[in-house]
Amino acid sequence: TTDAQQGDAFLGYSCHCSPGYSGARCQHKCSGPLGMEGGIISKGQLSSSSALRDMFGLQRWTPNLARLHRTGMVNAWSPSESDRWPWIQVNLLRQMRVTGLITQGARRLGSSEYVKSYKIGFSDNAANWSMMTSRGDTQDMIFHGNSDSSSPMANAFFPPIEAQYIRVYPQVCRGHCMLRMELMGCELTGCSEPLGLKGGQVQDSQLTSSSVYQTLGMGFLAWTPNRARLDHQAKVNAWTAATNDHNQWIQVDLLVPTKITGVVTQGAKDFGRVQFVRSYKLAYSNDGIKWTTYQDEGQHKDKVFQGNVDNDTHRKNLIQPPIYGRFLRLIPWSWSGRITLRMELLGCTEED
Structure with a gap:
């Protein structure tokens, strides 16, 4: 329908x-990931009823570690042994449509430990909470969780939740309640789909830039704009400008008028050197000739978006109100090392 x-x-x-x-x-x-694994959901957005301290307090299983597929010796959230009603909470910063949850356990001291079942709570203010229930039932819904420490288990929410805060309440666990997870969903508008840089729907020919840096001056080590794709993996895996100044830009031609509702950015490393864009401006056009710089409505000046703080973590910025246009330019405004960028655009076609 x-x-x-x-x-x-x-x-x-x-x-x-x-x-x-x-x-x-x-x-x-x-059903896109909302940012636990990729890092769009920051440490400050995560909290819990408690956190397990292990190995004489040297190991702390904090909520910031509860990220799907996280690796390392201490790589998940777990509540303290004395916590009788544990929970972990995600603040999405605004109302979002949440359509599901993927969970994963972890290993602790060689033992496989995980959450076997859980409940879901949601709230708009972190004070008044509602629980997910079955259709036509007043009982809290109990979701089946994991059966080992490594295999992800996905559960869909019907109907989807529309809320700012989400809580997971472990019910039955094997060993300690070890949890890694990812929330699935989208913006309330529904217009927040990846527009194809990472997935490859945006072709190399649609990506251009003001200049291109070449490591050691070698052509085969050119950091060209077609490499500026989120999570791209290679020795040369991003766009880097030839010079560091405010005249640099990377441009995406989306071929048709498009509603652009968000930008996700990421840095990269050049032979071990961490490089990323700290802040940037956006400009848009329908003909590639006449450009409009996106404005901060409250301050009536060019809006400067906060970018990355390292080379790998995703940084998502919403564009509200959205941009409508065929061409988008990202203009780096501050940076660390060289101007270096991987990115994804979020939105939908204007027709939709």
Whole structure:
């Protein structure tokens, strides 16, 4: 079904998308990772009822570690042994549509430990909480969790949750309640799909830049704009400008007018040297000739977006109100090392 009215109103009925889908033709599946694994969800957005201290207090299993596929000796969240009603909480900073959760256990001192079942709570203010229930039932829904320490287990939420805060309440655990996780969902608008830099739908020819740096002056070590794809892995795996100044830019031609609702950025390393963009401006155009710099509505001047703080963590910025245009330019405004960038754009086609 579709939520587009398209003449249906006079017949006295309307249509709605199935849970987890949005867009005029229900074409957007609201099931993207919200940023636990990638780091878009920062340490400050995570809290818990308690945290396990192990090995005479040397090991601390804090909520910031509860990220899907995290590695290392201490690589998950676990509540303290005395915590009878444990929980871990994610503050999404604004209302989001949350459509599911992926969970994973961990190993501790050689033992496989994990959450076998859990409940889900949600809130808009972190004070008044509601619990997910089964349809037509007033009992809290209990979700099946993991059966080992490494295999991810996904559960979908029907209907999706619309809230700012999400809590996971472990119910039954094997050993300690070890948890790594990822929340799935999207912005409430539904218009927050990756536009194709990471996935490859945006072709190399659609990416251009003001200049290109070459390591040691060698052409085969050129940091060209087509490499500026989020999470791209290679020795040369990002765009780097030839010079560090405010005249540098990287441009994406989306080929058709597009609603752009977010930008995700990432730095990179050049032979071990950490490099990233600390802040940037955005400009947009429909013809590639006449450009408009995105404005901070409150201050009536060019908006400067906060960028990365290291070479690997994702940094997501929402564009509110959205940009409508075919071309987008990211203009680095401050940086560490050389201007170096990997990126993804979020949004949907203007038609949708």
